[in-house]
Amino acid sequence: MAAPSPGSGPVTSEFAGAAAVTLEGLRYTIGPRTILALEYWSVPDRGRALVLGPSGSGKTTLLQLLAGLALPSAGRILIAGRDLAAMSEGDRDVFRGRTIGFVFQALHLVRALSVLDNLRLATFLTGTERSREELEALLQAVGLGERAGARPADLSQGEAQRVAIARALVNRPRLILADEPTSALDDRNARTVIELLLARAEEAGAALVVATHDARILPWFEQRLELGSGR
């Protein structure tokens, strides 16, 4: 029997129909400083959006707010119709693990674990069951079928990037957040990675929000949010 297509599991029906991301009257401040202010922004279910802006414009902060890693000082953030701030911390952790896939700029692969175990860790922490065949199929889909046993330290930057993408997809999230996924890559690898992200998100039925200052990937996205340089 053929292994199931990676990331192609059924989309959770719980939030079906709701926008993947909705921001209302968002303000994020640290002390007297306003780091981010957005009156309204929305990304539809299965939508693709780019968050643009120079360094220090708050792109990473916005992704962290969307992932519930930080909470807004004012306003609401709805992810798949759920208000993150209204959840308990524990519920938010579990919700994040099951609903959001995150590709960090620094990748954050666990160096003590093999590539395959990095994926297993993501499933274990959310209590999701994935067979070895499913995980290997996912690695195959991102072009790392032969690198399942490798340690992160043995991977090239491009390979590590693809592992991070596979890990973000492994729990079949509703929303994928990617922070500067191409900034450290050459043109060819940048193209490979962005096309991979779009394809896998499409297959998984997930919305994709990419924060970047890399103009090379503009053509792939119609919805864009420009953040100013002033905070």
Added chain:
Amino acid sequence: MNLLRLALAYLVDRLGTTILTILLLALGVATVTVILLVGHQLRDRIGREIAGVDLVVGAKGSPLQLILSAVFQIDVPTGNVPLAEADIVRRHPLVARAIPIAMGDTAGGFRIVGTEPTLLEMRGAALARGRIWQAPMEAVLGAAVARASGLDLGATFVGAHGLGGTGFAHAEHPYTIVGILAPTGTVLDRLILTAVESVWQVHAPARPQPTGPPAAEEHGAEAHGDGAHRHGEQEGHVARRAPPEKAEITALLVRYRSPLAAVQLPRLVNAQPSLQAASPAFEAARLLAIVGFGLDAFRLVGIVLVTAAALSVFVALSNALEERRGDLALMRVLGATRGLVFRSLLLEALLLTGSGLVLGLVLGHSTVEVLAALFRQASEAGMTGWVLAPEELWLLPGVLGLGLLAASIPVIRAYRTDLASTLARA
């Protein structure tokens, strides 16, 4: 994937630090284990040796020396006592049992002890082969003696004068082995037992003594090491049930008939011109207090080592967690609750300290077993690594608790990690 596999992966990832931490902890635990095992077995052995003996009666001198020589067979006697004076004690109505001990010679480094078969009954000793002595010059070997000498039933041997094993041989008075004891785990294992009359016979004067037995100060334990005796010619004259008038023994092992004897008997004994009474329980407690000081000092060293090891667990985990702040934050991003992260770190600390504890226990027990194999005194004292001292059970919660306590500070710090800032820095 599970928490155990994750914790193991992290421990293996920093293998050098992990091994050093485990070894340091194991060293501390092993030291404490050796001390506990030696102390436990020493107390147990002393308890077994003095069981059934309420009072030891012997020549005046150091009471501890009397107990060590007559009960533990590890010191020279304080001297001999006239049988006539000892009989006053034996016949006393408050005495339930009085077993005579007569020493003076060794064979192959093992003491020859003249006594009565009741000593075997008191120690619960059983014969592996043969029978109990029934006549003078018949001997029963302790299990360790039989094993070391290779002598078997029917074989003969002669004793060497004195307890040092360097005196002249009583070549004209051979003993015949009639029995071999099963191991008892007591001093009997390394004794050659015979009738009291054998000792008298071996040390009887060369010339006929029409006036009776040899003078007290010339015979018996250690007192007769001057080589002036000529033995053998009178052996037929020493009747088993008719001791010479001035015969001597080294000590009497007394069992009270009633608690009242504990008050009256020592006073009566000490009133005799050449007798002293020594309480094995009291002297053993004194001995343990002396030895116990050394054991306590070693135990302190062990505790210091364990504490140092706990600090190393703290340092190792602190460093590891500092390096892994990004990983821990990542786990939260991937859906782990604070509780799950907390549990995974505690499990890691538990694996670290648990491994050190288990290795330390194995090392400690192995060390005692090796000591028993290398040193005759240790094996003769019945030391073995194949026992569990009850106090060792405290090591389990003690060491694990200490390890977890050491881990708690870095773990709590990790627990409070701010995700956004940690991920931004990592």
